[in-house]
Amino acid sequence: IRSNAYGADQTILNDATTAMALAMDRAAFLGKGTEFEPMGLFNMDIPMVELNAAPNEGTTGKLLAKLLQNNADTSKLGWAINGFAWEAFYNVVQAASGLYLYRDQMDAGKLNGHEFAVSNQIPVSAASGRPTDIVLGNWSEFMIGRQGSMESEMFREGTITDENGETVSAVDQDCTILRIIDLHDFGVRHEESFVIGKGLKTGA
Known part of the structure; x- marks a missing residue:
């Protein structure tokens, strides 16, 4: 990036x-x-x-x-x-x-x-x-219910927990965190x- x-x-x-x-x-x-x-x-x-x-x-x-x-x-x-x-x-x-x-x-x-x-x-x-x-x-x-629209944000700071349960710092690892939020529900x-x-x- x-x-x-x-x-x-x-x-x-x-x-x-x-x-x-x-x-x-x-x-x-x-x-x-x-x-x-x-x-x-x-x-x-x-x-x-x-x-x-x-x-x-x-x-x-x-x-x-x-x-x-x-x-x-x-x-x-x-x-x-x-x-x-x-x-x-x-x-x-x-x-x-x-x-x-x-x-x-x-x-x-x-x-x-x-x-x-x-x-x-x-x-x-x-x-x-x-x-x-x-x-x-x-x-x-x-039926597919959707609230709002998809939101995406990028962060150069912050932390995430990876698939192994370990905390990853964006600052320490020199990486960018991408967060996507999209709210849905389903029903028949x-x-x-x-x-x-x-x-x-x-x-x-």
């Missing part, structure tokens, strides 16, 4: 805001509802379907059926999957024809007729079969508008 001839401070700020967006994404799925993070979708009382198998021709129908049984609005559905689930669905072969079942749709951004988004903030287990979870729901019912209007598929197996 001291030898800033190419916008280093802006580059660092861009990296930090990207990290902030990823943290929001993670909290939206996995947040514990503590003082420092809102309740995420996976920790709400969302209906679930136990899959415990690799995707096949009936997997997507199981999740859609759960939404229909709960009288959910299915006119604006979308999927949230991670890259491992994407690979598993992309390689599903239809038994009758021997052709890939979802590839053409997924190349066009849809899975079983509904748009999908890939987020690797959804974890995958290292256990046998690399199980993970997937979400199908009406995302217009997922109707928990029945979503369904989580548990234990989708994505590998050997």
Whole structure:
């Protein structure tokens, strides 16, 4: 930053805001509802379907059926999957024809007729079969509350506590502290508008 001839401070700020967006994404799925993070979708009382198998021709129908049984609005559905689930669905072969079942749709951004988004903030287990979870729901019912706008400040003085619990002084270490504050909350209007598929197996 001291030898800033190419916008280093802006580059660092861009990296930090990207990290902030990823943290929001993670909290939206996995947040514990503590003082420092809102309740995420996976920790709400969302209906679930136990899959415990690799995707096949009936997997997507199981999740859609759960939404229909709960009288959910299915006119604006979308999927949230991670890259491992994407690979598993992309390689599903239809038994009758021997052709890939979802590839053409997924190349066009849809899975079983509904748009999908890939987020690797959804974890995958290292256990046998690399199980993970997937979400199908009406995302217009997922609410994001934001208070104010993102605030960023740089300090040449002050201290922080690093990931090892040690105190780092900006003065002693000749460094600059970047602080970003952004206040959010999450919620769903109707928990029945979503369904989580548990234990989708994505590998050997």
